[in-house]
Amino acid sequence: MLTAAANPSNYIRPSEPVRITAFPKDPLGVMGATMRFGRNAEIFGEDEEAEYLYQVISGAVRTYRMLDDGRRQVVAFYLPGDVFGMEAANVHRCSAEAIAESQVLVLNRASVMGRAEREMDLSRQLWMLIIRELQRVQQHSLVLIKSAEERVAGFLLEMAGRYPGNGAIELQMSRRDIADYLGLTIETVSRTFTLLVQSGAISLETSRRIQFRNRAALRRLDA
Amino acid sequence: MLTAAANPSNYIRPSEPVRITAFPKDPLGVMGATMRFGRNAEIFGEDEEAEYLYQVISGAVRTYRMLDDGRRQVVAFYLPGDVFGMEAANVHRCSAEAIAESQVLVLNRASVMGRAEREMDLSRQLWMLIIRELQRVQQHSLVLIKSAEERVAGFLLEMAGRYPGNGAIELQMSRRDIADYLGLTIETVSRTFTLLVQSGAISLETSRRIQFRNRAALRRLDA
DNA sequence: CGCTGAATTGACGGACATCAAGATGTGTGG
């Protein structure tokens, strides 16, 4: 199974509808179908109709926008428990792709919104979710006035805050993803990582496994 | 009257509660009090409790965040008709200031939210407002991968799209505000304006009055 | 093992920041 994992095209395999109950943050607790997406598989594309809401069960997802000449801006990363696909009125303004082999719970958008009109609790949860999304993007907009070092330090702290990992984290995303998220190049990201290693703030077991050595130093850099 | 206009401190003068009815975009149509804010007067501050929602009636408002060392990121500009102050869960994550002499309709947040729980229409309007807000910030995050010229061109088109002005617009904000919105310096903004003038895309009647000469050229630059 | 993509490292250049000086505009008081 999962033979299409390495294929960047849109491989989607729906499975049985399930009722999600005990799940990290379980924000919606609604009926839905889990789907499996291979690495780099497209979950939805820019300008597609927004029919569904999504919740990451395992793996990781990126949303991004492209300019005509190939420049890419990664808008957000979503990790297990996170809900995405809400940024749309009718049509998605971003594309979404699985970063790694991922399971995603897919919910019919209209029916969730419909239920929210009668269930106050669900309504409030959706409201909190979108508020948090907005806050995250606003927070991210601060990278504009930050140096490369500040951006990378902030990124690591952001990821550490969202990962369970204690003392160390395993990044799901490539240097390219990070660069496109932070508005840098992969070379600058890489150089900045080695700077942080040399200054003793972190160490790298592998290129994607970050060991935190001095969080205070990172926070000082985060500005 | 309005003698405190030039005073940067928080000058606030509440007036009679009014029922806003015929108003551009009139998104909420709820009871509220109009307040008047002088240039640079603070409307709310970072970390203050979010008690109110705000709608610009006249003038203009900026929201922004500061770093410790004085760097400032302008998060958004709000023009007549726009609603702001929704980005908050309980506490504001930005500060808001009047850019120019402004009238602002102030609504009790809890009561608006409370009514939204029973009035579907209001609820849907609030949802659309916050979605649009999210989309605007996401759109803005593209500046990260844009050149100075692209940022300024995009900014002018954004403002033109929101202003009624036909063929020309009167910017409410200073070069500093624009610079802090786009992640540039005032010098670079200024230089870029002159570039756009020289290339025939715009002309400047005054430094803040932009005459559009060639929108297609601007759109090409916007990337 | 060799192939392939990802990550790192180095040398160099360019776009924008910084520093500094003028120009323009605006409000105030005589």
Added chain:
DNA sequence: CCACACATCTTGATGTCCGTCAATTCAGCG
């Protein structure tokens, strides 16, 4: 109405951080 002060904006000279181009190393995998 003019003159002065002060803020805003523009323009120029120089510096620097990060992007670009290129080579090397490293990790995964048939």
